[in-house]
C-alpha cells in the first residue's frame with residue numbers, strides 16, 4: 001500500500017489536535033474515565049463505601065472478591081455487611097486471643113451486675129465499632145459494654161488502648177476495608193460508648209457481644225466474638241468468631257470441648273449467615289478471609305444417638321430439667337457443656353444436634369447480643385429456633401428478648417418433638 005495513502009488521514013488528524021488542544025484534553029479525560037471504570041470492579045467501588053457508608057456497600061457487586069469468598073460472591077445482598085462483619089470479628093478475635101493466652105485474671109473487672117468483663121471485652125468492642133463507624137456510619141449499635149469504668153481507671157484504660165492500638169489484620173487491604181486504626185484513647189472510649197442504642201423494630205441495628213461467654217473465656221473454655229445486623233427487628237446477617245472450636249466441621253463434639261482450651265494452632269472458626277442465603281464456616285485467620293464452606297445441621301434419624309448442648313454455668317440454664325428432657329426424648333449421651341454461642345455454631349454445622357437453654361430465673365431477660373448471630377446461623381443451616389413457649393426469638397423489642405423465655409434450637413424436622421418434651425418437663429402444657 002502506498003505510504004502516502006495511509007499517512008494522509010493520520011497527518012490531518014494530528015493537525016486537528018494541534019489546532020484544537022482542548023480535543024486532546026477531552027480525549028485524555030475520556031481515556032482516564034474508561035480506565036477507572038474498568039478497574040472499578042476490583043478496587044474503586046469498595047472504597048466508595050468508606051465515603052458513603054451502607055448506601056454503597058449494600059449495592060456493591062462482587063467487587064470484593066479477594067476477601068469475600070463463595071457465600072458473598074454469589075449474591076450482592078448484604079455482601080458488604082457480611083464481609084465487614086467477618087473481618088471485624090476476625091480482627092477483634094486477634095485481640096481476644098492475645099488476652100486469652102495471658103495466664104491468670106486476663107484483666108478481669110467486676111461489673112455492677114457482678115458478671116465479669118475483661119480487657120478483651122472492651123478492646124474487642126472498640127475495634128468492632130470502629131469498623132462499623134467507618135463503613136456504616138448511620139447504623140445504630142447495641143453492644144454489651146460501656147466505657148464508664150475506663151474513664152475512672154487510667155491503668156486499665158492504658159492497657160486496653162495498647163491492645164487496641166497494636167491489633168490489626170495482617171492484610172493491608174482487609175484492614176483498609178475496616179477503615180484502619182482507632183485515632184487515640186479518647187476515640188476508643190467514644191467508640192465503646194456508641195453501643196448504647198436501645199435497639200427496637202425500626203431501621204438497621206448492629207448488635208455486638210465482644211466476648212460472649214466471658215466466664216468461659218476466664219476459665220479457659222469456649223467463647224465467641226458475636227456480631228449481627230438487625231433490620232426492622234429481624235436478623236439479616238450473623239457472624240460468630242469461635243477461637244477455640246476446631247476448624248473441621250466434621251469434628252465430633254468431645255466431652256471436654258468446653259474446657260482446657262489453650263488457643264492452640266488448628267483451632268478457630270468463623271460461622272456466618274445471611275438471611276435466605278445459607279450458613280457458612282471458615283477458618284479464623286489473621287488477615288484476609290479464608291475460603292468458606294456451606295454448613296448444615298445433621299438430620300436426626302435416631303433420637304437416642306442425638307447430642308444436646310447446654311451452658312457450663314448452671315446459673316444460665318437449668319441443667320437438671322435439661323437432663324429430664326433428654327431422658328424423655330430417649331437421648332442416651334450426656335450433655336455437651338460449653339459457654340457462649342459456640343453452641344449455636346456447633347449444632348449448625350452438625351457437630352451437635354440440639355441446644356437447650358432453660359430459664360433459671362423468672363426475672364432474667366436474655367440479651368439480644370447473646371442470641372442474634374446464633375439464631376440466624378442455626379436457622380440458615382436448616383434449624384428452627386424458638387423459646388420454650390414455641391415462639392420465635394423477637395429481636396425487635398429492645399436490648400433484651402423481653403418477650404421470650406429460654407431457647408430451644410434443633411433441626412427443623414424434630415424441633416416440634418423436642419419442644420413438646422421441653423414443655424412437658426417445664427409444665428407448660
Ligand SMILES: Nc1ncnc2c1ncn2[C@@H]1O[C@H](COP(=O)(O)O)[C@@H](O)[C@H]1OP(=O)(O)O
Nearest residue numbers: 115213311312313315316339340360361364370
Ligand atoms: N440467669 C441467667 N440466665 C441466662 N443467661 C444468663 C444469666 N445470667 C447471665 N447470663 C448470660 O449468659 C451468657 C453466657 O451464656 P452461656 O452460659 O451460654 O455461656 C452471658 O452473656 C451472660 O450474660 P452476662 O454477660 O450479662 O453475664
Ligand SMILES: [Mg+2]
Nearest residue numbers: 209212213370
Ligand atoms: Mg454474652
